[in-house]
Amino acid sequence: MQRASSSDSRVTAGTVALAAIALLIGGAFAGLVLEAARDPSGAVSAFDSYLFRVARFTLWQALLSTLLSVAPALFVARALSRHPQFFGRGFILQLFAVPLALPAIVAALGVLALYGRAGFFAGMLGAIGGQSWPGIYGLSGILVAHVFFNLPLATRLFLEALQTVPADQWRLASQLGMGAAPAFRLIEWPTLRAALPGIAGLVFMLCITSFTIVLTLGGGPRATTLEVAIYQALRFDFDPARAVTLTLLQIALTFVVVLALTRLGANMTGDANLPVAPRRYFSAGAAETVLNALVIGLALLFVAGPMAATLAAGLGADLGRLAGESAVRQATATSAMLSLLSALLSLALSLSLVMARRALALTRRTGRRTLLEHLADTGAGFVLVVPPIVIGAGWFLLLRTVSDVFAIAPVMVVAVNAVMAMPFAIRAIRPAYDAASERHERLCAQLGISGWNRLRLVDWPSLRRPLATGFAFAMALSLGDLGVIALFGSDSVQTLPYLLLARMGSYRTEDAAGLALLLGLVCLALVLTADWLGRREKS
């Protein structure tokens, strides 16, 4: 069926979105390569023992972080799915969405406020160890922060996967008297296993490109990742040749691992029908209930801890004075504007790719996937492998000779953050879009509903909620990002995280805690509002 691929406006939209992403990434590489070409010996000499040590640490921390996040998440998600109704369940799921929206720098401060040398737990931990608590800088700090971020994320994604199990299967299971163990083996595990490579891959990529956490919690050359090394090479040593070498190594490492993870996974086929009834067919025994409560409780404590610490430390700051500072007000306004634009751009790009992938998959059906479809499917995920720092730096180097780089700072921040948020936005949008398409595709084709009409009449109503969710995440991610702005930030363009880092750097810890609270609360409010909006629109 060539008909649809040639005439479908969805494919055109996806192609345009891919072209925009390619331009953003390609331009950055052009900048880096052109710069490195001036000094090729630098790129070669960058292969030294330091580089390999950094590469090994990057991989090691990412693997450990993935393992520690994903393995417990399987059990937390299963526990939550076995108990679809209990007091506080909705609150826990809301809370598990917060780390995703919480800026990395805020979480890092929260982790330090809790487990750091002067943290709330320092006295207790010191008493257990029998000596003064050294704090958790280095690998342990990085792992705690990464698990804080990715355990709740993986849990929510696994839970989403479990909710795709048709109600009839659960009805059948309870009719057949399936206990918890066989139900896990025969129903839950196949679903989880199918979702596992995608989720583990996402977490791994997030960890391998995590910048802020390693910058603030990593300690010295023993706990430095490629990404931080790239930043240092550009920001302090101004050695673009070395940065290119580091970047290529990072991309190669991640690419190989992600490819391996993808090979493990089966392709999950979607279910055409909406669930007819809410599933309430569980019969968890007393022992299982206690165990599940324990699993959920531990995860809850681990996730809520740093948030509570952020709150407590932030309330200790002189918030009134901070709110009155013009630098804070200016940074807040800049952050709000840039993240709003970034979120809108991110949604537009994501929706285009989701629609194009679906349209291409429908026309293909059984044959091999074309390159275009493959890119529309996984292109956004691979964006995670390319660090925002590198994109920013590449454009910085490319444009510094032709224009004022600080003038393009807002454009760079908006564009890079939009692309970085795409994997999240796509995860929010795609299942809903594909499910709606499954129901509506033939009907739309028959009635001639396409293009704008289809978006307005058919897709928008089923996408409002996922779009609101995607928007909130994209905006919160952009609001808290400390990637591109670390390079482009100046006195004239400051965002809140940039200001926060500056206050940390000058040891104004109280100010930093206060700003972290502000930033965290704004992101939280954003997520809750969008969630509420989406739910209201749906009903």
Add this chain to the structure above:
Amino acid sequence: MMPISPERSISVEKSAAVRLDNVSFSYGETPLIFDVDFPASEITAIMGPSGSGKSTLLNLVAGFEVPRSGRVLIGGADVSTAPPSERPVSMVFQENNLFAHLSLEQNVGLGRSPSLRLNDADRAAIAAALKRVGLAGKESRLPRELSGGERQRVALARVLVRDRPVLLLDEPFASLGPALRDDMLDLVADVHSEQRMTVLFVTHQPDDARRIGRNMVFLDGGTVAATGTAADFFVGAGPEAFRRYIGSGPFAAGSRDVARKRT
């Protein structure tokens, strides 16, 4: 009579014969070959075992599938590569005929305008169509407030306002109870006698075929195994494969209760 929305449909006669001229198609492994005529203004039942290609045949006529070779002709016009919305065809599926978030009026109105820009005449036509299928005054209801049978009536109402010369029914009443199904069949028969459209009706129920089908096309193994009048088929003049498919006993006896059993 409500006019065909002028800009969209390939114009053909009010009643149009459907012809599949050596159409070949393959979905996965099994090749399908159809060479068959469906006479204009008549109801033809299409029967056959699961996997024999019944739904694919309808999809080829509707334009959801494009033949690998051969031609699909409707009213003499070659529509083999025309997109579904431009074919002079309406189709009712087994489910998912309605958009769950749109009211009945909007769902039916999409048959008039895919952008849902409706004028007073459109609204009047929609109200008349809903009345015709027994859902008068329920314009602002949502599909979830209706029973399964009522939802299929809404789909038929849309067929009425679309007013295309060919109607494809892909087991639309398979999930309804016997009495409801009989009502729906009567409705289809009534609508057909008023509008004289060409109806292709895929069903697993021999009783459906006997009730409203004048002609019969029997598919087996991805091709047309036999054609004829429904009456001939049910007195035992059909091919051996057909008799095996329906099971011989009950039909000679003509017991409708047994005949209604799901195959």
